[in-house]
């Protein structure tokens with residue numbers, strides 16, 4: 328991997344020691360998503376209380392970029408209000424790891440980077456639309472998720 332500017336120390340470190348790695352039993356949101364081109368496959372678990380994300384974990388396997396981005400995403404949304412999380416933009420996530428350039432340079436790698444965000448947006452959509460029966464609150468999260476990459 329040395330020589331490839333994508334793999335910063337931070338990304339390698341996260342891929343070795345991912346944050347919030349594990350499973351939540353009976354979570355309010357559970358979303359599986361995968362990236363067949365790369366082999367990334369993750370499950371995202373989220374618990375919500377009083378419109379706040381109280382607990383978030385993920386498990387599965389993925390490349391260094393996928394593991395790092397998913398780790399950072401779980402750190403960034405922990406304890407946040409759902410409204411803030413709904414508006415969370417991919418640029419914020421990519422910037423945290425210095426990966427903004429991927430949007431232009433690597434259509435394959437961008438999927439690795441944004442897989443967890445896609446899972447999160449679909450997951451929150453399902454939570455509102457199916458569990459709370461509130462399609463309005465779910466908003467356009469589904470479209471957003473579908474258009475992430």
Ligand SMILES: [Zn+2]
Nearest residue numbers: 365367390439
């Ligand atoms: Zn990947």
